[in-house]
Amino acid sequence: xxxxxxxxxxxxxxxxxxxxxxxxxxxxxxxxxxxxxxxxxxxxxxxxxxxxxxxxxxxxxxxxxxxxxxxxxxxxxxxxxxxxxxxx
Ligand SMILES: CC(C)(COP(=O)(O)OP(=O)(O)OC[C@H]1O[C@@H](n2cnc3c(N)ncnc32)[C@H](O)[C@@H]1OP(=O)(O)O)[C@@H](O)C(=O)NCCC(=O)NCCS
Numbered sequence: 001x002x003x004x005x006x007x008x009x010x011x012x013x014x015x016x017x018x019x020x021x022x023x024x025x026x027x028x029x030x031x032x033x034x035x036x037x038x039x040x041x042x043x044x045x046x047x048x049x050x051x052x053x054x055x056x057x058x059x060x061x062x063x064x065x066x067x068x069x070x071x072x073x074x075x076x077x078x079x080x081x082x083x084x085x086x087x088x
Contacts, residue, residue, distance in 0.1 A: 035081045046071040
């Protein structure tokens with residue numbers, strides 16, 4: 001993203017009523033904009049990797065913090081769909 005003129009930062013994501021499509025509906029416009037701009041997106045997740053995978057994110061690094069019983073944080077990346085298409 002070195003050449004990107006800006007970035008969006010969504011700090012926290014949580015839905016009171018799960019599995020109704022709300023989080024997908026919130027993120028989809030941002031992902032479509034990222035696709036249009038051809039830029040990747042990143043998330044850090046300690047319990048929602050399955051959800052982010054449905055949006056095209058993959059775990060690049062997983063690190064456990066604070067000892068053996070600490071949270072496992074996954075650093076995930078989603079390539080822009082245009083780049084995926086042109087790379088095939
Ligand atoms: C993660 C979270 C934001 C997802 O919100 P949501 O509105 O439930 O997500 P959606 O309804 O758009 O889910 C889309 C798909 O993601 C997957 N998914 C969502 N939650 C999932 C879960 N807990 N486990 C496995 N898959 C999940 C499912 O495939 C789902 O589609 P389906 O319900 O048709 O099977 C919500 O579960 C949440 O608030 N979790 C607690 C807080 C949290 O972990 N936030 C993320 C911190 S990084």
